[in-house]
Amino acid sequence: MPARAAPDTTEEDKMMAKAATPATKKAAAPRPKAPAKAAATKAAPARKPASTKTAKEHPIRDQLAVTRDTIKSEASKKAASLKQEAAALKKQATASARDAAIKGKDKAAEAVGSLAKLLEDSAGTVDAKFGKQYGDYARSAASTVAGLASTLDKKDLDELAASTRDMVKKNPAIAVGAATVIGFVLARMLKGGSND
Numbered sequence: 001m002p003a004r005a006a007p008d009t010t011e012e013d014k015m016m017a018k019a020a021t022p023a024t025k026k027a028a029a030p031r032p033k034a035p036a037k038a039a040a041t042k043a044a045p046a047r048k049p050a051s052t053k054t055a056k057e058h059p060i061r062d063q064l065a066v067t068r069d070t071i072k073s074e075a076s077k078k079a080a081s082l083k084q085e086a087a088a089l090k091k092q093a094t095a096s097a098r099d100a101a102i103k104g105k106d107k108a109a110e111a112v113g114s115l116a117k118l119l120e121d122s123a124g125t126v127d128a129k130f131g132k133q134y135g136d137y138a139r140s141a142a143s144t145v146a147g148l149a150s151t152l153d154k155k156d157l158d159e160l161a162a163s164t165r166d167m168v169k170k171n172p173a174i175a176v177g178a179a180t181v182i183g184f185v186l187a188r189m190l191k192g193g194s195n196d
Contacts, residue, residue, distance in 0.1 A: 109152035
């Protein structure tokens with residue numbers, strides 16, 4: 001086999017090799033633009049009025065508005081109904097409370113009357129054990145308590161509330177003392193009643 005001769009590197013070969021390797025420092029050549037599209041030959045359809053367009057473009061928004069209005073009207077109807085029911089319940093509760101207060105007033109009048117009788121009955125025993133002077137105190141207390149019992153029987157609830165307010169304004173210390181004594185007596189009577 002004949003020996004192959006080494007190729008001579010010529011200037012032309014060097015340039016070819018250089019062109020084959022990518023250039024890192026050179027800027028990329030701009031790409032050619034795409035050809036422009038041909039103009040449409042079909043005519044555009046005529047536009048519809050804006051009101052029809054809005055209704056068709058936002059059906060969900062319109063449905064939400066209708067639903068919101070329906071909910072508002074139903075809520076106001078329900079609120080009015082609840083308000084009427086609350087007024088009826090308030091009226092019924094007021095009547096029940098008034099009946100309970102009247103019954104309580106009657107029971108309190110009975111209890112105060114019983115206390116007056118008890119004080120009157122015990123006045124003789126106080127005379128014998130402690131002297132006539134202390135017996136007179138017991139009789140005086142009994143007559144005051146009996147007067148209170150008759151006042152409770154005669155006056156209605158509104159009159160009692162008004163006279164109690166006036167008495168508390170005029171004599172707050174006496175009102176507190178009387179409330180304490182009455183509370184003590186009632187507690188003793190209730191405790192004595194529950195032991196039987």
